[in-house]
Amino acid sequence: MLKKILGITLRWGLMGLCLFLLFRGLDWTEFWVSLKKLGFLPVLGAVLFSLIQYIPVAMRFNYLTKFRAGFVTALKASVFCLGINNLFPAKLGEVAKAFYLRKKTGIQLGEGLGLIFWERLVDLNMLMVVGLVAAASLGKDEGVLLLSLVVGGLWAFVIALRINFKVHDLVLKFVPGQRLKLVASDVMHQLHNGMNPVFFLSLFLYSLVSWFLFAAMYFVVLWGVGHLDISAVQVISVFAIATLGYAVPASPGGIGIFEWAFVTTLGAFGVTKGPALACALVMRFCIYVPPVLAALWVMAQSGMSLKGIREQQAETL
Numbered sequence: 001m002l003k004k005i006l007g008i009t010l011r012w013g014l015m016g017l018c019l020f021l022l023f024r025g026l027d028w029t030e031f032w033v034s035l036k037k038l039g040f041l042p043v044l045g046a047v048l049f050s051l052i053q054y055i056p057v058a059m060r061f062n063y064l065t066k067f068r069a070g071f072v073t074a075l076k077a078s079v080f081c082l083g084i085n086n087l088f089p090a091k092l093g094e095v096a097k098a099f100y101l102r103k104k105t106g107i108q109l110g111e112g113l114g115l116i117f118w119e120r121l122v123d124l125n126m127l128m129v130v131g132l133v134a135a136a137s138l139g140k141d142e143g144v145l146l147l148s149l150v151v152g153g154l155w156a157f158v159i160a161l162r163i164n165f166k167v168h169d170l171v172l173k174f175v176p177g178q179r180l181k182l183v184a185s186d187v188m189h190q191l192h193n194g195m196n197p198v199f200f201l202s203l204f205l206y207s208l209v210s211w212f213l214f215a216a217m218y219f220v221v222l223w224g225v226g227h228l229d230i231s232a233v234q235v236i237s238v239f240a241i242a243t244l245g246y247a248v249p250a251s252p253g254g255i256g257i258f259e260w261a262f263v264t265t266l267g268a269f270g271v272t273k274g275p276a277l278a279c280a281l282v283m284r285f286c287i288y289v290p291p292v293l294a295a296l297w298v299m300a301q302s303g304m305s306l307k308g309i310r311e312q313q314a315e316t317l
Contacts, residue, residue, distance in 0.1 A: 015251040018260035022277070030274030034226075035281070042225040043282055049220050050286035053213040054079055060206035064115040065107060073104050076298045081116075083295020084306075086253035086288050094120075096309045103302060110185070121158070122203055124151045126211045127243060133233060134240035134265075161188060215239050217286060226279040234269045241265045242280075246287070253288055 058075035065074065077097050085093035098112035107115075128151050161167045168188045218239040222228045230238075245261030246254035259280045266276040299305065 011250040014248075015256040018245075018256040022256065022260045022263060026273045026277065030272065031277055034275040034278040038225055038278060038282065043285075046217070046220050046225050046282060047286050047290065050217055051290060053210065053217065056206055056209040056213065060203065060210060061115070061119065063202060063206060064118060065101070065105065068107065069101065069105050073101075076294075077101050077104075079291050079294040080298045081295075082291035083293070083298075084309075086292050087295070088252050088306075092309065096304075099309055100298070100302060100304065103304065114188075118203065121151075121154055122207045123211075124154070126207055127240065127247075130211070130215070130236060130240040130243070134237035214243070217283070218242075221279055221283050221286070225282055226275060228266070228271055228275065228279065230266070230269050230271065237269075238262060238265045242283070255284075259284065 054075060057078045058071055061078055062069050062071050062074035069077065077100050080100050081093035081097035083093070084096045094113070094116050097116060098109050101107050101112045101115075102109055128148055157167070168185065171188065172185060215236060218235050219232075222230065222235050222238065242258055242262040242265065245258040248254055248257050250257060259277070262280040262283065263273055263276040266279070267273065
């Protein structure tokens with residue numbers, strides 16, 4: 001109980017700190033003027049453009065399932081995951097995605113989590129590459145070094161599992177509970193059996209298209225909507241650091257952390273808080289509202305519920 005309270009305190013404390021830093025020193029007049037200058041049609045265009053990015057994400061997940069899910073089910077599973085992560089902290093969306101996949105396709109939970117692991121591992125690699133650009137732009141490489149260590153550690157585990165499957169038995173010794181051991185074992189079998197050059201090349205190409213569209217969203221918002229006078233490398237830097245803020249599982253959808261990272265990075269490039277926050281809110285709307293609405297629709301259509309997902313998570317994991 002104490003551990004749970006401490007975890008909640010740390011998560012919400014981090015969000016509160018970021019929000020405090022975000023609004024401290026904000027010129028509200030400048031902010032409202034900047035917000036009004038954005039215009040309805042450019043913002044609408046950005047929202048509509050944001051929907052395109054889910055197509056390659058769904059195609060990638062469908063490929064990972066060896067096309068057993070089908071494009072529509074893969075799309076629903078992907079937006080369901082993103083929407084749930086926007087509503088709740090601690091990345092509940094990944095678990096919800098695996099349960100939805102099992103419900104619709106019969107793919108077992110362990111296999112589904114293994115597929116999602118591959119998605120996240122490749123995304124971390126993409127983020128590391130983008131982070132290198134950001135570090136070069138800002139003259140700081142500490143964050144990229146930490147991310148590189150995390151990514152390197154995950155790849156070392158996957159390679160070790162491939163070379164010697166006895167790693168599987170070693171890992172299971174540290175996994176509590178029989179049910180969780182079964183899930184972990186299934187995930188490791190998926191990782192062990194999934195590695196080959198064609199698999200990696202295909203996964204890389206799908207991910208490259210996905211991340212290209214993710215990055216393009218920032219160009220649309222910062223250049224097309226906000227009309228900010230910053231370079232392409234600086235846009236990529238905002239993309240990298242804000243994405244890291246969004247990924248932190250401290251608050252639903254990285255609320256507060258994402259905006260602080262977004263505005264602070266723009267501030268490093270000479271953009272004042274008013275127009276920076278206005279652009280951050282447009283980006284927040286694009287990455288938050290469509291997935292949440294889609295997730296609620298998918299959940300209602302499938303008969304699933306958040307309570308049910310949490311109960312199954314507690315029973316299985």
